[in-house]
Amino acid sequence: GQQLNQSPQSMFIQEGEDVSMNCTSSSIFNTWLWYKQDPGEGPVLLIALYKAGELTSNGRLTAQFGITRKDSFLNISASIPSDVGIYFCARRIQGAQKLVFGQGTRLTINP
């Protein structure tokens, strides 16, 4: 019930292409967080979602909290080389002070 299924595990795209990744869970929850991690660095928060159906943008990034509260997607438009990295979805465990992460999506961009 606390597992997050993130897909795809990896993506190889051309610069300028749009990217879409998603996370699903078997249980409902109140928070979706999307992070990007560069090698050897800490996860950096990209977008936080707190309400079912919420659609939030951050520059070229757009994320939505699924209406069923069991899924979320992250889109990146017009990818650029600095978008390379690993993207993690994460959810806060209800009533607990901890985050659970998805398995990550490794994004590679061919110039």
Next chain:
Amino acid sequence: AAGVIQSPRHLIKEKRETATLKCYPIPRHDTVYWYQQGPGQDPQFLISFYEKMQSDKGSIPDRFSAQQFSDYHSELNMSSLELGDSALYFCASSLDVGPSGNTIYFGEGSWLTVV
């Protein structure tokens, strides 16, 4: 803006030695989290503290302990180090504003290598 500060950034220890990692949360944040990330893995939750009290515990080995001090900084103590403890250790912090609205920010991590 101030971020989560971790020290040291890199640490090399021998097997069976002890290591201590420090974390300074974002000012006014009341919750601190510790995570361990092995190569190619997603971050695994170890332990968290809310208002200086242990809040939740994850897959933290008995050889590890942590505490949060009166100034809200936290330390992760790791004893009898094993090769498998080599990983990137992250601290994160947040301000508890209820069931939703918590945004958790991570530090840059401390690389521990056990040789």
